[in-house]
Amino acid sequence: MEGFSMSKVFIVMGPTSSGKTSLSLDLCRKYKGEIISADSRQIYKYMDVGTGKLPIGDKYIIEKGNDFWKINREYIWGYDLVNPNQYYSAYDFAEFALSKTKEILEKNKTVFLTGGTGFYIDVFTGRIKLSASKPNFLLREELDSLSLEELKDRIKKLNPKIYSSIDLNNPRRIIRALEKASILENGNDKYVSKNTLNYLTAEEYVYIGLYVPRNILYSRADKWVESIWEQGLVEETEKLIDMGYGNTPVLKGIIYRTAVEYLRDRKNRESKIEKTKFDIHSYIRRQQTWFKKNTDIRWFDITEEKYKENIYNFIQRNINNG
């Protein structure tokens, strides 16, 4: 990997509707790059409308490959990685994205890792190092049926130290803690995985953040929500249900869950669209909360006249320094 060690990987991040993809497409054209999407929903096949893989408007040429899309002839990796009922963790993503990054660099092209899933990005870059404990689905299934009190009891008995250090209101956290603790207790190495992630070095990452004032962000997101309801979200959701994915976590998440509700009663379309907008707003807030932690991000305000030019200069400078 020596020959590539000086290459920069550009990470384009920002909340939904900040224009990451369209900017990245631009950047690819300009700097001979390829995009890796860091988005925990776009990894799913058959979910194109509700995850924003399909750009709004008709000025886009889309070609779908087996494990990539090409939009306006630029490569986007990280779409359609798994079926909607498949488990896919931040670790899986990091593994995929890291190897894809190396492939792209070997072709002497520039990597634009762009997305809004901060957790994925941080695991990819190594800012967050995951523990060696793999998910234990059997255990999770068993634990899922327990009440919060029962979960608390279990972790308290198993490991009081962990008990006092985690969020005891959050069943998911407790279950994960139990999962880890059970490895420690039982020495069950079936669920131990060495972290074999092949990180690049931290200096190779250049973070580009897209800043958009809240009110503008909300109205852009609202517009997007309206357009997907007009352009096939309901139909796509219906198809996913027909395919047997009705009970998957993805369909219970934001966007799709409201469409599922609508399909059940076909009533109050407008208020469901409203609800979806509110869901998106709070998602945007959560994303921004996450991004705040990373002080290496260089933020660009997209409402500024010359924001693109500023980004070009910024990239140019970093490529040259590389």
Added chain:
RNA sequence: GGCCUGGUCGCCAAGUGGUAAGGCAAGGGUCUGCAAAACCCUUAUUCGCGGGUUCGAUUCCCGCCCAGGCCU
């Protein structure tokens, strides 16, 4: 003009003579293999306005204003 009902946080809304539930929205935050997930915190010294009764009124009484409904 008369009668009735109602005016409680940006919206919906409960409430009682004893010092203002809840939901939504908004804002802040947590997060170390489910993350568009899961979870936590904050937000009316104040109940249309004025006066009265009372130890004490958002709650009772009087007047006014506003909204909706009905009647002539």
